[in-house]
Amino acid sequence: MWQVEAPAHYKLGRSLEEELIACLLGGYGIPAEVGLAAYERLRAVNAESPCRLLDEEFVLELLADPLDLNGRLVRYRFAKQKSAYLAGSMRALRSLDREAPDRELRDALTALPGVGPKTASWIVRNWRDSDCVSILDIHILRAGRILQIFPEGKSVERHYLELEAAFLDFAEAISVKASILDSVMWMNMRQIPAAILRRLADPSAEVFSPKAEPVQLSLAL
Known part of the structure; x- marks a missing residue:
């Protein structure tokens, strides 16, 4: 159904830069909702002044400031590490061959700071709608x-x-x-x-602990 109704529903960015930002800010240890909130903040800056995201200290300020998730303030984990990765990757992205075939582009992206095979595949899958790579999370x-x-x-x-x-x-x-x-x-x-x-x-594993007390349900009429 997704293939028919929304074949590119997973695409997050309107450019390769935006897709890089989204995928680099997501991934292991980052809840999807938090990663997307951080992405929206940085995407707004990239739309107005993309050069500012080349500055690691400025990116750190953006990521260190709490994010608003439906009225709840949360902090982005790994702000310092990801700010270094993101600023460095945004600088290096300028020299990449954007017309390279999907797998070659994926391999080239793995040379960027903080971008491994999974993140690189994620970027290429999203941006190119590629069926030549897989995101092994x-x-x-x-x-x-x-x-x-x-x-x-x-x-x-x-x-x-x-x-x-x-x-x-x-x-x-x-x-x-x-x-x-x-x-x-x-x-x-x-x-x-x-x-x-x-x-x-593991079919032999117990789903429920045998020591757990049974739950009693009652209906009030």
Whole structure:
């Protein structure tokens, strides 16, 4: 349904720079809502004065200032680290070949500060609607292991391209665009309770503790 109704629903930016900002501010340890709030703040600055995001200290000020999430103030984690990565990446992005094929562009992006294969693939998938790369985050890894499409003992740190190839082969085998499959998996896996995920990953695991007291429900009429 997503492929028909909203094939590029995952695209966040209106330029490669904006897509870089969004993906670099998201990822491991950053709730999606917080990453998006930080992205919107920096995107507004990029639209008016993009050169300001080349200044690490200025980016740090933007990220260190609390974010408003529906009336609740939250702080962005790793503000100092991500400000250095983002300013450095924005400077280096200027010299990249933007017309390179998808995988070559992905590989070139991994040379930017703080951008690994997953983040680079995320940027390329979003910006190019690419089906040549895969975003192997924790949710996709869990889904792939439950489906047994990823070989045992393989990690993204050491075997990213091998795991990516397995994912892309699976998408082709079931005749689904890899970009859409990645998005559907991510959206659904992040909504499944942790106890259910443990049971899916290990059918012998107990979902509920045998020592837990039964819950009594009552209806007031």
